[in-house]
Amino acid sequence: MRADARSSPSTLSAAWSLWALLLGVGLLMLGNGLQGSLLGVRAAEEAFGNTVTGLVMSAYFVGFLAGSTLAPRQLRQVGHVRVFAALASITSVAILVHVLFIDPWVWAAMRLVTGFAYAGLYVVTESWLNGHAGNRLRGRLLAFYMVISYLGMGGGQLLLNAADPGGVTLFLLVSILMSLALVPILLSYTPQPDTGTPEAMSLRRLYRLAPLGTLGCLLTGIANGSVFGMGAVFATGSGLAVEQVAAFMGAFILGGALLQWPLGKLSDRTDRRLVIVAVAALATALSLAGLALDRSNVLALTLLGVLLGGTTLTLYSLLLACANDVLTPAQTVAASSSLVLALGVGAILGPLTTGLLMDAVGPAGFLWDLALIHAALVAFGGYCLLRRPAADAEEHGHYVAVPAGTAPLGATWVEEAASEPAQLELGLAEAGEATPPER
Incomplete structure (x- = not known):
């Protein structure tokens, strides 16, 4: 056995050394999953109207863009733990303001603040993970993180049944979850990446270093925005009842959680770009196959949701790992900010592009949108594979905790x-x- 293989820890040991961070992320995503559904239901009960509700919810992404650009500066000044604690505290307060002031303008402002905080939390978490993991384990560690995120989001949907959305209990529950996310981080030793000599990383420079990872994050942001913004609309337009719509969206998240680990592990053992192209090609084929599907068949549509979720929702962690493979530790914080920015821009564009296609061709526009996005990723990924030779799998690097x-x-x-x-x-x-x- 090679000496470097012996000294390299397993993915579980790497994840265990960051257990406090991952537990905190899980609690935050649990609260975020509940919060999104809760505000949508409560806004309908308060008769905000579809247009106003849409504007309120979209304010989240405006704040998201701002948070992705400002978080790296705070990381350099005070470090990962303090930024994580401050932003989680902000989200805990923001959800309580929603129930204190039932007003769409106040809600829009709080959604903006929440988006700002969550973008910063993603930058903190992903730069923390990338700074902790070497290339050999990066795909699996990020897959572990994404599984926790998706399970948290899915669990949050189920918590909507814990109490009446018209009351204050669920708002308090979200705040409690956000506050509890701080406890493991603040009361345990969690190794932080070195941010002493950070290096600036604009989107343009990042694209020159990692073109597939950068453009891919934008494209997968469009796809994810389409799924979470218009997936329920597609399911409703296909004739599904409310509980069936929930099952369809849950199937998407379940598929993403199930395939994160095996795809991340595979990407660590071969050319990561090849895995990305293959997954995107499969997502394209599944989207096109869905066009011929009898969408009144609930079981078939739910199975399609699982398969599409397993391809569409796994690409971000693969692209994130792909981009970080070519970066130095000093570049990871700024690069994480730029990648979250690209994801956020895509998430804003996703519902818009899907909405236009659905207006033109009906519910099938949702599947056409996913097919076109993933086909573009396949084409660009193939171009990158031809333009740049593959790195030897043995040169992926070795993770040291x-x-x-x-x-x-x-x-x-x-x-x-x-x-x-x-x-x-x-x-x-x-x-x-x-x-x-x-x-």
Whole structure:
């Protein structure tokens, strides 16, 4: 057995070292899943009207764009733990303001604030994970993160039945979940990535370094925005009852959760771009096949939801890992911000493009939109595969779990690998056995 393989920990050990972060994310997504459905139902009960409700809910994405650009500056100044705690606290307060002031203008302002906070939380979490994982485990660790996210969102939908949306109980429950997300982070030692010497990373520069990851995040943002913004509209237009619509959307999330891990593991063992192209091609084929499906058949439509969710909703983590494969630790924070920005822009465009197609051709426009988006990703991914040679799977890198304070030492090991291989091997073995210092 190779020495570097022995010293490289498993995905579970890497995830366990970040258990507090992942648990916090799970609680935040549980609250976010409940919050989205709760506000939609409550807005209908308060007779806001469809147009006003749509504007209120879209304010989230306006804040999302702002948060993705401003979070890196705060990370550089105060670090990951403090930014995570501050933004989670903001979301906890914002949901309570909704129930204090039943007014669409106030709600729109709070949705903007919530979007700002969640974009920052995504930047914190994803830069934290990417700074902690080497290329060999990055796909699986990000897949683990996405599984937790989707399960949290799905669980949040189920919590809508816990109390009457017309009361205050569910609003309080969301606030409690947001506040509890802080506890594991603040009361445990969680290694943070080094942000001492961050490097600027504009979208243009990131595209030059990682074209498929950057443009792919924009395209998958469009697809995800279409799914979460117009998926229920498609299901309703196809003749499904309310509970069947919920089952269809739940099937999408379930499919995304089930396939995250195997696809992430596969991408760590081969050319990640090839996996992305194959998954996008399958999503294209499934979308086109859905056009010929009898959409009055609830079982068949739900199965289509599982398969489309397993392809559409797994692409973001694959593209995120693909982009970070070519970045240095100093670039990950700013790059995470740019990738979240691309995702947010796509999420805004998604419902708009789907709505236009559905107005033109009916509910089938939803499937046409997904087919066109994924076909574009297949075409660009194929171009990238032809233009740039594949990296050897053995050069994906090796993940080493080290406390935040020793991150520069890990970077030094990598830089000296070519000239001092024996010393590198010894250093990696020692790091793998190290335990975090007590606080």
